[in-house]
Amino acid sequence: MSEFPHTLKIVTVWMVVGLLIFLGFKVHEHRQQRTRFEADGEVVTLRRAADGHYHWPGTINGVPVDFLVDTGATGTALPAGLARAARLETGGTVTSSTAGGLATGTLATADLELQGGVRASRLRVVVLPGLDGALLGMDVLGRLRISQQGDTLTIDLRDQR
Template sequence: MSRSDLPHTFKLITLWLLVTLVVFLGFKYWEREREASRFQLAGGVIVLTRAPDGHFHWPGRVGDVEVDFLVDTGATTTALPQALAERAGLQPLGTLSTRTAGGPAQGFAARADIALDGGVRAQRLPVAVLPQLHAPLLGMDVLGRLHFTQKPGELRIQPQP
């Protein structure tokens, strides 16, 4: 390669890096918009759209920690991964044994302040904290307080009057 080829090669490399950056940023923007469109608030009704993983997700907070709850109508109790409970500063109240879809599980009980997008709140909610759990599960202890209907790909939730 001669010295005269260097500027042309440098320009090509720079151009390809810029194209790659634009594609990457465009994908990230599309991904963020897709995630945001899974939750909508329309006239006091919360609308959750089924995610690509086949589940409904509801953004919220445990204490001051942002979380993305998996809506689990088969769970009696809201359950949190231990790492999340520790980040939220939850204190163990005692050990517990429970049955999950994956089989028996050991963990501890705690109380958590949960705030879900759309204004749904549960203060000092008894929760199960499970070390092997990968995602926070929003159970019927919260969902049972709400009126919800489901149609293909959509879960509509209305707080009880």
């Protein structure tokens, strides 16, 4: 085998360049993800994500979750797939008013833990089949002292209610 054909060389070079660009974006995304959340034991700091929302990492019954902080939601809501993964027992139908209109879901009870030390045991949650991601509502957020300045949301954990 003497040499690769010229076209194959060009395709290979472009594939390597594309791969390097992709990996660069992934590294950048990972760094942003890491710096969106900070906790020091007394204060949790969340920075607005690229999607314009605040996200708080945590778990539901030990299953990792990236909660979207939703101060407009009365309660915490979970997608049906997450409820299944967390092995939540659902029962009782409920109709919820969402940004997209009325949605029918079921009630469940879950143990919620947020990074930084916030816990809610046997929290009543709503499971909505059409929901894209977990929403952290005022049933949890209302127990905390929250302040917002610019693109930073600060949660003071010293006086959890």
